[in-house]
Amino acid sequence: MNNLEKRTGHKRSGVVDEAGGAGPGAIFNHVIEKGISFLLIFTPLAFGTVQPWSVAVMEAAAFIVFGAWLIRMSVLKRAEFYITPVLFFMLMLAVVAVIQITPMPPGLLSVISPSSARIYSAFSNEGASAWRAISIAPQSTLDELWKLLSYIAVFTVVINHFKRRAQVFKVLRLVVWLGLGIAVFAVVQKMAWNGRIYWIYPVREGLSSGSSYIWGPYINRNHFAGYMEMAVPLALGLFLYRITEIKTLPGVPFRKKLIVYANSKALMPMAVLLAAALVMSGVLFMTLSRGGTAGLVAGVAVFLALSLKRRSLKNKAVIMAAIAVVLLLFVLSFSWSRLEERFSEVSEEGRTARFGVWADSLNLAGDFPVLGAGLGAFEKVYPAYQTLHPIFIYIHAENDFVEILTDTGLVGAATAGGVILFFFYPVVQGWRARRNSFVKCMAAAGTASCGALFVHSFTDFNMRIPANAMLITVIAGVTYAMVFNVSERDGRHAAKKI
Numbered sequence: 463m464n465n466l467e468k469r470t471g472h473k474r475s476g477v478v479d480e481a482g483g484a485g486p487g488a489i490f491n492h493v494i495e496k497g498i499s500f501l502l503i504f505t506p507l508a509f510g511t512v513q514p515w516s517v518a519v520m521e522a523a524a525f526i527v528f529g530a531w532l533i534r535m536s537v538l539k540r541a542e543f544y545i546t547p548v549l550f551f552m553l554m555l556a557v558v559a560v561i562q563i564t565p566m567p568p569g570l571l572s573v574i575s576p577s578s579a580r581i582y583s584a585f586s587n588e589g590a591s592a593w594r595a596i597s598i599a600p601q602s603t604l605d606e607l608w609k610l611l612s613y614i615a616v617f618t619v620v621i622n623h624f625k626r627r628a629q630v631f632k633v634l635r636l637v638v639w640l641g642l643g644i645a646v647f648a649v650v651q652k653m654a655w656n657g658r659i660y661w662i663y664p665v666r667e668g669l670s671s672g673s674s675y676i677w678g679p680y681i682n683r684n685h686f687a688g689y690m691e692m693a694v695p696l697a698l699g700l701f702l703y704r705i706t707e708i709k710t711l712p713g714v715p716f717r718k719k720l721i722v723y724a725n726s727k728a729l730m731p732m733a734v735l736l737a738a739a740l741v742m743s744g745v746l747f748m749t750l751s752r753g754g755t756a757g758l759v760a761g762v763a764v765f766l767a768l769s770l771k772r773r774s775l776k777n778k779a780v781i782m783a784a785i786a787v788v789l790l791l792f793v794l795s796f797s798w799s800r801l802e803e804r805f806s807e808v809s810e811e812g813r814t815a816r817f818g819v820w821a822d823s824l825n826l827a828g829d830f831p832v833l834g835a836g837l838g839a840f841e842k843v844y845p846a847y848q849t850l851h852p853i854f855i856y857i858h859a860e861n862d863f864v865e866i867l868t869d870t871g872l873v874g875a876a877t878a879g880g881v882i883l884f885f886f887y888p889v890v891q892g893w894r895a896r897r898n899s900f901v902k903c904m905a906a907a908g909t910a911s912c913g914a915l916f917v918h919s920f921t922d923f924n925m926r927i928p929a930n931a932m933l934i935t936v937i938a939g940v941t942y943a944m945v946f947n948v949s950e951r952d953g954r955h956a957a958k959k960i
Contacts (some may be wrong), residue, residue, distance in 0.1 A: 490534035494623055495632070497527035501616065502636055502936060505929035506644060506689055509659065510680050512927060517609065520928055524612035531619045543622050544946065547888070548938075551880035552614050558874045559607040559837045563600045565593035577829040597836025598843050606838035609928060613935045620939030625947045627900050630940050634696050634904060637933070641693030642738045645745040648678035648686065677749055687754020688924035690746040691914040692933055695761045697739040698782065699907025702769060704732045705778045706899045736785070753921035761914025768893070768906040775902060816860045816921060818850035823859045827867045834871035843868070858926055862919035865926070885912070885938060892945040898952070901944045908941030 501523050508516035535541050568591060572579040575596045582594050597603040624630050651661070658664050659679060677686035746754050766783050769775045826835065826847045835843045841857045848856070859865035867875045886909065893905045915924055915934050924930045 487534045487538045490530045493530040505932045510927050510929040521612045524615050528615035547884035555877045562597040562836050563595050563603050599839040602838035603836040617935050617939045621942045624943035627952045638697045644678045645742045683749040684751045684922045685927045687746050687749050687751035688930045690742045691757040692911040694742050695765045695907045695910035699904045701735040703903040753918045757914040757918030760917040761910045764913040765910035819860050822847045823864045823868050832871045834869045837869045858923040862925045898950050905944045911937050
């Protein structure tokens with residue numbers, strides 16, 4: 463066990479085998495990496511993967527990738543995997559869902575979930591001796607369990623398969639350029655809006671006229687903003703990495719430094735990446751998503767804070783921080799009045815329904831304290847607790863953390879908390895020990911992306927949107943892979959392509 467593993471408590475089991483290259487495992491490497499790329503491209507473009515057909519495609523692709531990884535290990539007769547607390551807690555959350563859909567005798571159900579037993583007694587036509595599940599909506603829980611298993615499968619593959627900087631670089635680059643493409647498409651679609659997504663797919667009446675809610679392939683602007691806030695820190699990370707390629711030239715006059723910078727091969731990639739970050743940030747602000755704005759600001763702040771903690775990045779990070787402030791002021795100058803109006807609604811009684819939903823949801827959680835009402839059962843149970851806005855149907859609790867409490871109780875909430883704690887803490891601790899420039903820049907960016915969605919989740923349900931949930935799964939996975947897989951020697955030279 464090396465020093466990094468001793469400090470973080472991470473253990474690697476099996477024989478080390480570098481992914482990629484020719485040989486019997488090459489075809490499976492191809493399936494794995496192309497499969498991850500397919501998931502990243504397909505899920506946001508398929509309307510955020512909120513429809514049953516697109517969810518089925520996502521799950522099938524995820525399990526194919528996982529199967530290819532298992533077969534590869536079998537063919538190569540080598541087994542290597544991380545034993546991580548994050549993966550353990552993710553699996554425990556899946557176990558909670560399995561328990562929720564497992565039928566149990568009435569006596570046991572009354573002890574574990576008295577509210578579930580009471581609801582079944584009042585509304586079920588089955589006999590008093592019938593075995594029933596804890597979940598009020600077992601089919602919904604089963605559907606959510608399959609999604610969760612697909613995320614677990616992808617996370618497992620990513621943290622184990624991605625061992626080289628080139629592999630990680632391709633994934634991060636794909637996310638940035640895909641995010642930029644979606645942002646540009648969203649603006650073009652908005653300018654030429656005809657009531658249909660992609661100009662061909664109709665939306666239900668009421669949404670077509672209120673096109674301010676529809677951005678790109680997403681029906682909900684907050685979920686579009688969730689995607690953007692995860693992509694922007696990655697663009698900034700690649701930008702910072704490009705800066706590290708330029709020699710600092712200590713003692714050289716500033717004018718000569720400018721000449722060197724202007725002649726650097728990294729100048730054009732840096733300009734393009736900075737433009738990408740600016741476009742995605744600007745379009746995010748255009749959505750007027752309050753949670754998205756808060757998430758983006760938090761993500762950029764985390765990235766800069768981490769970068770400033772590393773001596774080798776500090777001077778570069780100061781330059782980037784100055785650029786970020788200038789760009790932020792530039793963007794806000796065009797949208798501040800509308801953003802100010804949106805944020806002022808929070809203090810106006812009746813304008814923001816989220817507070818009422820959260821209060822009612824906490825009452826719901828109080829009746830299902832141990833294991834919750836069932837993963838994905840919120841839509842079925844919430845109407846019985848809804849006290850405000852009776853004409854609205856709430857599918858989610860407008861807060862990922864509140865909903866995990868209503869759906870899985872204190873057990874599930876503690877498990878989800880374990881996922882969060884044992885992701886951020888070990889990654890940051892491991893990142894502090896790394897000297898590889900690529901890892902230092904991009905692991906900080908990946909951590910910031912996850913932090914951005916974490917902040918946004920307090921006011922929305924991005925984690926219940928499969929496209930965004932899959933994206934953060936992949937970003938979290940490659941961040942883990944960078945910190946614990948990529949060697950110090952790998953990544954001294956930047957990729958030739960942006």
